[in-house]
Amino acid sequence: MDIIFIEELRAETWIGIYPREKAMPQTVEISLQIGVPTVSAGASDDIRDTVDYAVVVERLRADLVASHFNLLEALAEHVASYLLKNFASHWVRVSIAKLGMMPGVKRVGVIIERAI
Numbered sequence: 001m002d003i004i005f006i007e008e009l010r011a012e013t014w015i016g017i018y019p020r021e022k023a024m025p026q027t028v029e030i031s032l033q034i035g036v037p038t039v040s041a042g043a044s045d046d047i048r049d050t051v052d053y054a055v056v057v058e059r060l061r062a063d064l065v066a067s068h069f070n071l072l073e074a075l076a077e078h079v080a081s082y083l084l085k086n087f088a089s090h091w092v093r094v095s096i097a098k099l100g101m102m103p104g105v106k107r108v109g110v111i112i113e114r115a116i
Helices: 039-044 053-065 072-086
Strands: 003-015 026-035 091-102 105-115
Touching (some): 003 053, 026 072, 053 072, 072 091, 072 105
Antiparallel strands (some): 026 091
16 A cells, blocks of 8 residues: 655644633644555556645645534544545545643644544
């Protein structure tokens, strides 16, 4: 399996269980590994034969800004399902972190892997 990756993508979404978190969208940091065969794209040198990571970023940002999640776990499941469904991936690893949520902690988050 080949892997296309996107690291440290910043996206806005509504995330959290506390009133201060529900007051406004938050920036989350997302890293993705998307398992797809890239042999065709390697041979053809044509973007149509692979996952266009610019399209992934654009669509994911648009989807997340309109969504609300209580937990990072639910957000990660949503992102994984979105990638598996919309980008013909066979496997994904999704890492999502909230930034600066606690004093002395740079970020907190979750990493999941899912496959079809």
